[in-house]
Amino acid sequence: MGTFRRDDAVGEEVELALCGAFPADLTVLLHAAAERMTVELDVAAVAMGLKDVRDWLVLAALDDGRQRTQLELSRVVCVDKTTLISVLDRLEKQDLVVRTADPSDRRVRIPQITDTGRDVYATFATARDAAEAAALQGVDQAERELLLSLLARIADRQAAALVPS
Amino acid sequence: MGTFRRDDAVGEEVELALCGAFPADLTVLLHAAAERMTVELDVAAVAMGLKDVRDWLVLAALDDGRQRTQLELSRVVCVDKTTLISVLDRLEKQDLVVRTADPSDRRVRIPQITDTGRDVYATFATARDAAEAAALQGVDQAERELLLSLLARIADRQAAALVPS
DNA sequence: GCCAGATCATCCGAATCCAGACGATCCGAA
DNA sequence: TTCGGATCGTCTGGATTCGGATGATCTGGC
Numbered sequence: 199m200g201t202f203r204r205d206d207a208v209g210e211e212v213e214l215a216l217c218g219a220f221p222a223d224l225t226v227l228l229h230a231a232a233e234r235m236t237v238e239l240d241v242a243a244v245a246m247g248l249k250d251v252r253d254w255l256v257l258a259a260l261d262d263g264r265q266r267t268q269l270e271l272s273r274v275v276c277v278d279k280t281t282l283i284s285v286l287d288r289l290e291k292q293d294l295v296v297r298t299a300d301p302s303d304r305r306v307r308i309p310q311i312t313d314t315g316r317d318v319y320a321t322f323a324t325a326r327d328a329a330e331a332a333a334l335q336g337v338d339q340a341e342r343e344l345l346l347s348l349l350a351r352i353a354d355r356q357a358a359a360l361v362p363s
Numbered sequence: 364m365g366t367f368r369r370d371d372a373v374g375e376e377v378e379l380a381l382c383g384a385f386p387a388d389l390t391v392l393l394h395a396a397a398e399r400m401t402v403e404l405d406v407a408a409v410a411m412g413l414k415d416v417r418d419w420l421v422l423a424a425l426d427d428g429r430q431r432t433q434l435e436l437s438r439v440v441c442v443d444k445t446t447l448i449s450v451l452d453r454l455e456k457q458d459l460v461v462r463t464a465d466p467s468d469r470r471v472r473i474p475q476i477t478d479t480g481r482d483v484y485a486t487f488a489t490a491r492d493a494a495e496a497a498a499l500q501g502v503d504q505a506e507r508e509l510l511l512s513l514l515a516r517i518a519d520r521q522a523a524a525l526v527p528s
Numbered sequence: 529g530c531c532a533g534a535t536c537a538t539c540c541g542a543a544t545c546c547a548g549a550c551g552a553t554c555c556g557a558a
Numbered sequence: 559t560t561c562g563g564a565t566c567g568t569c570t571g572g573a574t575t576c577g578g579a580t581g582a583t584c585t586g587g588c
Contacts, residue, residue, distance in 0.1 A: 222515055224495045225404060226423065228397035229416070230518035233441050235390040251394075258391065268567065276398050278546060283568065305553045305566040330389045333517050344506060345513050350387055352498050353395035433537065443576060448538065462537095470536040470583045 228352075235333065242325035246318055247292060252277050252285050254326075257319040260295065260311040267306045268297075294318055393517075400498065407490035411483055412457060417442050417450050419491075422484040425460065425476040432471045433462075459483055 236251050248254050255275040259266070268286070272279040286309055289295040294315030297307040311319065334342055401416050413419050420440040424431070433451070437444040451474055454460040459480030462472040476484065499507055 222511055223423075223491065224498065224511065224514075225397070225400040225491065226420065227511060227514035227518060228393060228400060229420070230441065231514045232390070232393035232397045234518050235393060239390060255391065255394075258388075269565085276395065279566095280546060280568080281544085284544085303554070303566085307567070326388065326390065333389065334513075337513065341509060341513065345510060346387060346389065346392060348499075348502065348506065348510050349389075349392035349396045353392060353399050434535085444536095445538080445576060446574085449574085468536085468584070472537070 235329065238329045238333075239326055242322060242329070246322055248318070248322065249288065252281070253289065254319065254322055256282070256285055256289065256309075257294065257311060257315060257322070260309060261316065261319050263311075265300075265308050265310075267300075268309060271309060289315070400494065403494050403498075404491055407487060407494070411487055413483070413487065414453065417446070418454060419484065419487055421447070421450055421454065421474075422459065422476060422480060422487070425474060426481065426484050428476075430465075430473050430475075432465075433474060436474060454480070 239254070240250060243250065243254050248257075252275070255277070256271065259271060259274050266274065268282060269279055272282040275282075277285065286295060286297065290297065293312055295309050296312055297309050300306045300308050334345075337345075404419070405415060408415065408419050413422075417440070420442070421436065424436060424439050431439065433447060434444055437447040440447075442450065451460060451462065455462060458477055460474050461477055462474050465471045465473050499510075502510075
C-alpha cells in the first residue's frame with residue numbers, strides 16, 4: 199500500500215528531509231507517522247509471506263475471534279470491500295484464513311483465522327511490538343497511554359458525532 | 364487515495380464499529396486516525412477543486428516557499444515520484460502551481476505555488492484547522508503539544524536512526 | 529575537452545484499485 | 559405464499575499506481 203517507492207529511500211546517502219519536514223500539523227504528522235511505521239513493519243510482514251499492511255491488518259482484526267461479515271471486516275480495517283476479496287483470496291490460499299458459512303444467512307461468509315494463521319500473526323505481532331517499542335523508546339508509560347487514547351479518540355470521533363441525535 | 368469506499372459509510376444507520384474497533388496498537392491507531400482525518404478533510408478539499416489528500420499535501424509542502432526538486436518534493440509528501448507527476452500536471456492545469464526551471468541545473472524542475480494556489484491553500488487551511496480543532500476538542504494545550512511532538516518523533520525516527528554512525 | 533557513471537523528469541506496460549452491475553439470498557408487506 | 563426492495567459477496571471495465579526503461583543533463587576523472 200506504499201505511497202512512495204521505498205527503494206528510493208535505501209540509497210547510501212540517507213534522506214534527511216523526509217516526511218514531516220514541513221510545517222507540522224496534525225493530519226500531516228498522522229500520515230507521516232503511519233507511513234513510517236508501515237515501512238518498518240512491511241519488511242517483517244513480507245519476510246513471513248504477507249504482502250503488505252492490509253494482510254496483517256486483516257489478520258489482526260480476525261485474531262480477536264469476533265464473527266464478522268466480509269463487509270463488516272472491510273469497514274473495520276478500512277479496506278474497500280472489493281479489495282478485501284483479493285486479500286482474503288490470497289490469505290485463504292496460504293491457509294491463514296477460511297471463509298465459513300453462516301448457517302443463519304446463506305449470503306454471508308464469515309472469514310476466520312486458522313491455526314496456522316494465528317501462528318503467523320503471533321510471529322508478526324512480536325516483530326510489530328518490537329518496532330513500536332523502538333518507536334516509543336524513551337517515552338514514559340503515561341505519555342504512551344495518552345498518545346494511544348488521543349489517537350483512538352481521533353479515530354472514533356466522527357463515528358460518535360455522526361450518530362443521529 | 365481513499366482505502367475504502369466512503370459512500371458505504373454515509374448510509375442512514377451509521378457504523379458504530381469503524382476503524383480502530385479491534386485491539387488497539389500504535390500502528391493500527393495511526394492508520395485509523397489518519398484515515399479519519401483524511402475523510403473529513405477530503406470534503407473540504409474537493410469543494411475547492413482539489414482531488415484528494417495528495418493535492419493539498421503538495422500545496423502544503425510548496426507553501427513554505429522552499430525550493431525543492433520534484434524528487435525531493437515526492438519524498439517530503441510521501442508520494443511516489445511518478446504519481447507526483449500527475450498531481451503536478453493537474454495542479455499546474457489549475458494554475459495553482461508552476462514548474463520553474465533551475466538555472467543551475469537544466470534537468471530539474473522546481474515546482475512553485477502560484478498566488479492563486481496560495482489563496483486556495485489558505486482557504487483549505489482554515490477548513491483543515493477547524494477540523495483538527497474539532498478533533499482535539501477538550502484536549503488541553505500541553506497534551507496537544509505532546510501528541511504532535513510524539514508524532515513528529517515517530518515520523519522522523521528512522522531518518523535519524525539510519526544516518527550512518 | 530571528453531567520456532563514463534550518476535541523477536532528474538518523464539514515459540510505458542503490467543499490476544492494482546475501485547465504482548457499478550449482477551446473481552443469490554433475506555426480509556417485510558400484502 | 560408471493561412479491562418488491564434491501565443486502566451480501568463477487569465480477570468486470572475503466573482509471574490509477576508503480577517498477578523499470580529512456581532521454582537529457584550534470585559531475586568527476588582523465
